[in-house]
Amino acid sequence: MLDRRRISHVDWATFGLAMILVAVGFLNLISALSPSYSLLKKQVFVFLLGLLALPVVTLYDYRKLAEISLWIYVVVLCLIVLTFLFGVRAGGARRWLNLFGMNLQPSEFMKLSIILLLSQRLHEKRALGVKLGPRDLGVPLLLILLPTALVLLQPDLGTAVILLLVSLSILWYAGLKPSVYVALGLLGGASPYLLWEYLLRPYQKARILIHLNLLSDPQGLGYHTTQAKIAVGSGKFFGKGFMEGTQHRLQFVPEHHTDFIFTVFAEEWGFVGCIVLLFLFLLFVYRCIRISESASDELGSIIAFGIASLVYFQLTMNLFMALNILPAVGVPLPFMSYGGSALLTILLCLGLLMNIQVRRYMF
Amino acid sequence: MRGGREDSLRGKFLRGVLLLTLLVLSARLWDLQIVKGDEMRVLSERNRVRIKKIPAPRGTIYDRNGVVLADTRPAFNLYLIPEDIRDFSETVDGLSGLLGIPREEIMSRLKQARGFPPSFPVLIKSDISMDEVAKVEAHRIFLPGVTVQMEPKRFYPHGDRLAHVLGYVSEISPEELKMEHYKDYSAGDIIGKYGIERIYEKYLRGKDGEKRVEVDATGRETRILETREPVPGNDLFLNIDFDLQRAAEDALDGKAGAVVVLNPRNGEVLALASRPSFDPNSLVSGLTDRQWRELISDPRYPLQNRAIQGRYPPGSIFKLVLAMKALEDGLADESTSSFCGGGMRYGNRFFRCWKEKGHGRVNLHRAIVESCDTFFYQLGLRLGIDRIHEFAGKIGLTSKTGIDLPDEKPGFVPSTEWKLKRFHVPWFEGETLSVAIGQGPVWLTPLGLCQLAAFIANEGIVFRPRVVKKIVSREGRTILAFEPETLLDVRLKEKTAKFIKEATSGVVNERSGTAYASHLEDVEMCGKTGTAQVASLEKGKHLGDHAWFIAFAPRDDPAIAISVLVERGGHGASAAAPIAKLITQSFVNKNSKRFLARTQDSYAR
Numbered sequence: 001m002l003d004r005r006r007i008s009h010v011d012w013a014t015f016g017l018a019m020i021l022v023a024v025g026f027l028n029l030i031s032a033l034s035p036s037y038s039l040l041k042k043q044v045f046v047f048l049l050g051l052l053a054l055p056v057v058t059l060y061d062y063r064k065l066a067e068i069s070l071w072i073y074v075v076v077l078c079l080i081v082l083t084f085l086f087g088v089r090a091g092g093a094r095r096w097l098n099l100f101g102m103n104l105q106p107s108e109f110m111k112l113s114i115i116l117l118l119s120q121r122l123h124e125k126r127a128l129g130v131k132l133g134p135r136d137l138g139v140p141l142l143l144i145l146l147p148t149a150l151v152l153l154q155p156d157l158g159t160a161v162i163l164l165l166v167s168l169s170i171l172w173y174a175g176l177k178p179s180v181y182v183a184l185g186l187l188g189g190a191s192p193y194l195l196w197e198y199l200l201r202p203y204q205k206a207r208i209l210i211h212l213n214l215l216s217d218p219q220g221l222g223y224h225t226t227q228a229k230i231a232v233g234s235g236k237f238f239g240k241g242f243m244e245g246t247q248h249r250l251q252f253v254p255e256h257h258t259d260f261i262f263t264v265f266a267e268e269w270g271f272v273g274c275i276v277l278l279f280l281f282l283l284f285v286y287r288c289i290r291i292s293e294s295a296s297d298e299l300g301s302i303i304a305f306g307i308a309s310l311v312y313f314q315l316t317m318n319l320f321m322a323l324n325i326l327p328a329v330g331v332p333l334p335f336m337s338y339g340g341s342a343l344l345t346i347l348l349c350l351g352l353l354m355n356i357q358v359r360r361y362m363f
Numbered sequence: 364m365r366g367g368r369e370d371s372l373r374g375k376f377l378r379g380v381l382l383l384t385l386l387v388l389s390a391r392l393w394d395l396q397i398v399k400g401d402e403m404r405v406l407s408e409r410n411r412v413r414i415k416k417i418p419a420p421r422g423t424i425y426d427r428n429g430v431v432l433a434d435t436r437p438a439f440n441l442y443l444i445p446e447d448i449r450d451f452s453e454t455v456d457g458l459s460g461l462l463g464i465p466r467e468e469i470m471s472r473l474k475q476a477r478g479f480p481p482s483f484p485v486l487i488k489s490d491i492s493m494d495e496v497a498k499v500e501a502h503r504i505f506l507p508g509v510t511v512q513m514e515p516k517r518f519y520p521h522g523d524r525l526a527h528v529l530g531y532v533s534e535i536s537p538e539e540l541k542m543e544h545y546k547d548y549s550a551g552d553i554i555g556k557y558g559i560e561r562i563y564e565k566y567l568r569g570k571d572g573e574k575r576v577e578v579d580a581t582g583r584e585t586r587i588l589e590t591r592e593p594v595p596g597n598d599l600f601l602n603i604d605f606d607l608q609r610a611a612e613d614a615l616d617g618k619a620g621a622v623v624v625l626n627p628r629n630g631e632v633l634a635l636a637s638r639p640s641f642d643p644n645s646l647v648s649g650l651t652d653r654q655w656r657e658l659i660s661d662p663r664y665p666l667q668n669r670a671i672q673g674r675y676p677p678g679s680i681f682k683l684v685l686a687m688k689a690l691e692d693g694l695a696d697e698s699t700s701s702f703c704g705g706g707m708r709y710g711n712r713f714f715r716c717w718k719e720k721g722h723g724r725v726n727l728h729r730a731i732v733e734s735c736d737t738f739f740y741q742l743g744l745r746l747g748i749d750r751i752h753e754f755a756g757k758i759g760l761t762s763k764t765g766i767d768l769p770d771e772k773p774g775f776v777p778s779t780e781w782k783l784k785r786f787h788v789p790w791f792e793g794e795t796l797s798v799a800i801g802q803g804p805v806w807l808t809p810l811g812l813c814q815l816a817a818f819i820a821n822e823g824i825v826f827r828p829r830v831v832k833k834i835v836s837r838e839g840r841t842i843l844a845f846e847p848e849t850l851l852d853v854r855l856k857e858k859t860a861k862f863i864k865e866a867t868s869g870v871v872n873e874r875s876g877t878a879y880a881s882h883l884e885d886v887e888m889c890g891k892t893g894t895a896q897v898a899s900l901e902k903g904k905h906l907g908d909h910a911w912f913i914a915f916a917p918r919d920d921p922a923i924a925i926s927v928l929v930e931r932g933g934h935g936a937s938a939a940a941p942i943a944k945l946i947t948q949s950f951v952n953k954n955s956k957r958f959l960a961r962t963q964d965s966y967a968r
Contacts, residue, residue: 173373227580230410233395233403246411250579267407271396278388282381289377293370316384323391 010058011357014287018350021280021335022047022343024265029338031243032257032264039257039338042102046340050347057351058358065352066123066299069116073143076113079106080150087154095154107151107159108341112348114167115306117143122174123299133177140171157204158259158331162313169309173302208327224260227252229324231263232274239270257338259330262322278319281334285312291357300356307349412588413482413578418553419569420515422596424529426605427633427832431520433529433560438516439496441509442484443473447580448508457506461498464488476550486534486551490516490648503583517553517560517647523640525608527668528601528632528768528830530558531643556646558668559599559830562767566834566842569596595837602631602832610949611636614942619663620929621670621809624946627817627915627924629847630826632766634946635810637669671771674806675909675928678893678935679734679877681801683819683863685742686731688754690859694745697862700726703737714740714796717894728862732869732876734892736800743799748790751798752778759825759851760807764814766828774807802896813926816913818851819867820889820921822860825851867891868918871940878912881940886951890914890925890943892935907931910938916947923950 026043033040079097087094088103096103118140125132144167152160168184176184196205231247234240245267248256253263266274288308295301311334318333320326332342395403424433441462448454455473459466469487476485491499496511503509517532535554539545548554554568555561572593576584611622615638624634641658650658659666667673689695705721706714716722716736722729730738743751755761755776763773777798779790797803807815810828818825826847833844867889870876877892893911910932915924925943932938 227410229395230403230406232392233399234407235396236400236404237397246577247407250411250577250585252407252410252580266392266396271392271400274392274396275389278385278392282385286378286381289374289381293374312381312384316388319388323388323395325391 009358009360010354011287011291014284014291014353014357015350017280017284017287018335018346021284024277024280025261025336027242028261028265028268028336029257031245031268032248032261033338034243034249042340043338043343046102046343047347050344053344054347054351054354057348058354060355061359062303062352062355063297063299065355066116066120066303069113069120073110073113073117076106076109077147077150079104080110080147080154082106083154084150093154093156095156095159102340105339105341107147107154107156107163108339108345110147110151111159111162111166111310112307112345112352114144114147114163115170115303115310118167118170118174119299119302119306122170123297123302126174126302127298129175131175131177132171132180134180134183137171137180140167152199155201156330157200158317158329161329162310162317162331165313166306166310169313170302170306173305204329224254225324227254228260228263228322231256231260232266232323235267235270235274237271239266239268239273242268244268255330258332259318259337260322261333261337262319265336266322281311281315285315288353291353291360294360295356296360300359304353304356307353310349311346409482410580411577413576415512415574415576416551417572417574417590417593418514419571419593420595421517421532421553421569422567422598422837424559424567424599424601426601426603426608427631428604428606429600430605432525432601432603432605434518434520435515436518437513438490439493439511440486440514441488441491441495441499441511443469443487444482444484444508444510445473445476446481446508454506454508457502458487458499458509461502461506462488462491462495483550484510484512517643519643519647521605522644523642524612525603525605525636526558526640526643527637527670528558528603528635529643530560530769531556531646532560533646533649557666558768559601561769563599563831563834567596567599570594597842598835598837600832600835601830602626602633603635603830604633604950604953606953607946607950608634608636610634610946611942612638612640614927614945615929618929618932619669620927620932621668621673622928622942622946623670623809623813623926624950625813625817625828625924627820627826627921630817630828630850631832632828632830633923633950635670635768635830637667637673639663639665641665668768668770669928669930670809671766671768672808673928674772674774674808675911675930676803676805676895677801677807677812678895678909678911679736679801680812680815680891680893680911680913680935681805682731682734682739682799683815683867683891684755684758684760685739685746685751685799686727686866687758687855687859687863688746688750689727689742690862691754691856692746692750695727695742696858697726697728700724701730701735701738701741703735705737707737707740709740709744709796710793712793728866728869729875731863731866731891732873734870734877739799740796743795744792746795746799748795748798749778749780751795752776752781758818758853759814760811764810764828765850766810767830771810772808774811775805777804801893809926809928812911812913812928813924814850816890816915816926817921817924818853819860819863820915820924822864823851823853823855824849825853864889864918867915871914877936878940880936881912881944883916883944883947883951886916886947887918888914888916888944888947889918890940892940894933894935897931907933910935912936912939912943914940914943914947916951922954923947 029040083094083097088096088098095105095107121140148160148163231253245264247253247267248264253260256264285308288304292301292304292308295304314331314334317331321329332339334346420435423431426432455466455469459469472487473485499509499511532553532555535545535548535552540550555564570593573591574587575589577586577588579585607624611634615622615636618638620638622634622636625632702724703716703722705719706716722733722735725735725738760774761776763771782790794803798805814825827850829845834842836842868887871878871882871888871890878890891913895909897906897908910929912935913926915921925946927939927942929938
């Protein structure tokens with residue numbers, strides 16, 4: 001089972017890149033969580049757990065894993081349903097399940113699960129060069145919308161948007177018929193209206209309106225984004241230095257250890273640090289695409305592409321929000337945000353990437 | 364299988380997307396961190412750093428013997444910082460519920476602070492109790508924006524005693540803030556509003572310190588970055604002898620009136636009492652609008668300092684002015700005499716002497732000692748109003764004395780010119796008769812008449828009255844010590860000075876003197892009584908005369924000059940003179956050693 005050749009084929013560059021990002025993430029969390037490190041201990045524990053799981057996920061053939069992807073999907077979906085029944089409430093949302101004292105966020109695992117499941121269902125068609133028509137999309141869309149709707153009800157707009165974007169990219173990657181593009185185009189055109197009328201909650205609408213400067217802001221909803229902007233901008237060229245950021249330490253930036261973690265980094269490491277970090281992230285996405293391109297089969301290729309899009313969309317949505325380009329929609333920054341489930345998911349993704357990578361010459 | 368044309372196109376597209384992403388995000392980071400970086404850094408510093416004022420403790424005010432008259436004690440003041448309030452109604456309701464401050468009051472105070480920066484603390488309630496402090500501190504996290512600061516607060520340990528002299532302090536008003544005089548002040552500062560607190564404001568104030576503190580998003584201090592300690596104000600030592608002050612106030616207890624005690628040798632104000640009084644402590648805490656209106660509309664005018672602002676006809680005391688003028692001009696001497704048959708007819712009116720059966724034949728000495736009106740009617744006619752006016756001005760009665768207290772009023776003595784100007788009718792000689800006995804349009808303040816006593820005691824030399832003796836820094840260094848300042852040096856003929864002293868001594872010490880009842884065994888007090896008739900507003904209802912007495916003692920080496928006024932007190936001899944006797948007595952008791960030494964000294968000479 002443990003093949004020497006496989007180990008020598010491991011893409012240490014991508015792995016190393018991921019470990020650098022993890023390290024930067026921890027370093028940043030030390031500053032963000034200071035002076036209370038109980039959350040940091042939990043995060044370290046999850047990381048060690050993920051590190052232990054990594055060889056298993058790397059070595060257990062992804063093709064066999066894909067075969068049980070539906071079961072994984074069903075289990076994760078059930079866990080999401082359970083959040084409605086036994087969920088831990090925080091900040092007006094029920095996203096977490098309490099498991100042995102750890103809070104588990106099943107919707108994070110759904111991100112990986114949906115990638116696996118869609119890849120499993122679509123890879124053969126792609127292998128045959130068959131483009132997906134409207135009829136082929138019925139079941140996949142159902143599989144996509146079911147968890148997306150549940151997550152939206154928790155409510156967790158950010159995760160729902162990520163699930164949707166990742167799923168659509170996979171469909172796109174699998175290949176679509178022109179008629180589907182037309183249909184998706186129409187749906188895409190109508191979606192703002194549909195979202196607005198049926199799906200968005202008043203506070204979310206308010207955030208968007210404030211962002212667009214269409215609504216004055218008497219209750220200070222824009223306060224948080226303004227403070228985030230000040231945190232980033234005050235970093236200037238070289239930053240204030242590690243542990244020297246005042247905006248987060250003095251609680252001016254909310255959620256600074258989770259969704260707004262980037263502002264902590266930007267304040268302390270400045271423009272230089274931000275550009276380096278941004279480059280590392282995009283390099284990681286690029287490595288994912290390379291793995292996708294060099295995969296030995298379509299299944300591996302689609303999975304790797306799905307992971308690439310997952311990291312890409314989380315990265316961009318998070319930064320767009322932190323830099324106040326888009327309205328605040330909570331999305332964690334991979335490797336950086338505090339959150340066990342997100343870290344575990346990204347480590348599993350990393351394992352899967354390695355898995356696909358080491359098998360690139362095998363048929 | 365893969366790697367076809369479509370796939371390589373897709374690959375290029377994806378690389379393009381990554382590059383574009385890098386560009387867009389870099390551009391945004393450039394914009395925020397480089398282009399707007401400085402501005403954002405300033406904003407983050409302003410978030411973090413707050414400059415808090417540390418009010419300087421105001422200087423302490425002592426009497427001449429070191430008795431504390433105005434002190435500073437720590438007080439807890441409750442502030443709201445609008446910038447830190449997340450939810451206005453939540454914080455306001457919470458605070459209102461916690462401390463029972465009406466919601467409207469909090470809102471109106473917040474409204475008044477509009478136009479100030481939102482990080483500016485708005486005073487909601489001053490001097491809250493320890494219980495209230497504990498309550499607020501316990502609920503702090505639920506009340507973002509609420510802070511309690513310990514600040515020094517003015518405290519007058521003797522309540523309403525000496526209140527008119529000390530004055531009071533309170534928060535600077537929006538009107539005062541606009542004045543050039545207060546250009547160094549900012550909203551919320553405490554300033555002297557009245558009395559010496561106002562006159563010596565710049566010495567008492569000190570220099571406020573500053574604390575640069577780091578605060579978190581709820582406004583809680585996390586650490587102190589820099590402190591500039593306040594410089595305490597300078598202390599004042601007054602000339603006031605608080606024991607004498609207390610004696611004077613107690614003598615006036617329950618009455619309306621004033622007492623002034625000066626040292627005629629240098630102008631030191633030893634006591635200055637005005638009753639009724641007020642408690643300056645209540646004004647420091649800030650009165651409500653209603654309380655303030657009640658205070659200023661009180662018919663007894665407790666805020667008025669009668670000693671320097673109250674003007675009353677001097678009654679018979681004014682006879683001394685005429686006597687001096689007549690002696691100076693050679694119009695009269697010790698042998699000049701008139702017949703008093705209980706009054707005199709002038710024109711078609713009969714001017715009565717207070718003694719209905721008359722004094723018989725009186726000379727100038729007796730006329731003063733027994734206060735014969737008839738004599739002075741005649742003397743007044745011989746002098747004429749303008750000579751009286753001129754002399755009164757010469758001895759300082761119609762000017763302000765220049766005492767170091769605010770809003771002093773000068774005295775007034777009429778002239779023919781004044782009458783013509785004011786009423787466009789000539790002066791009638793008959794009016795001179797009223798003025799000659801200190802009635803009619805003659806108005807002097809108790810301070811003005813005390814200066815007259817000092818003038819006689821000191822034989823023509825008068826000093827500027829001073830409440831403050833010296834200004835001393837907190838470290839004990841004397842900043843300013845006031846030297847006696849000669850106000851008048853009227854060269855009286857020696858004969859005049861001697862004569863008038865003799866006569867005033869007779870008032871108290873001769874059996875027939877009007878104030879004989881108030882003579883003292885161990886010290887020779889000189890004086891003059893006065894009774895100012897008050898025109899009754901309603902017919903048949905006599906409101907009572909103002910009782911006057913001025914005095915100085917001891918005769919040969921005067922150490923105190925006194926004036927006493929009791930509004931509606933009745934006769935000067937019975938209502939005012941005993942008070943002067945009491946004050947002289949307590950002064951002598953306290954300073955007996957000095958007196959003894961001085962008496963021996965004068966024998967040795």
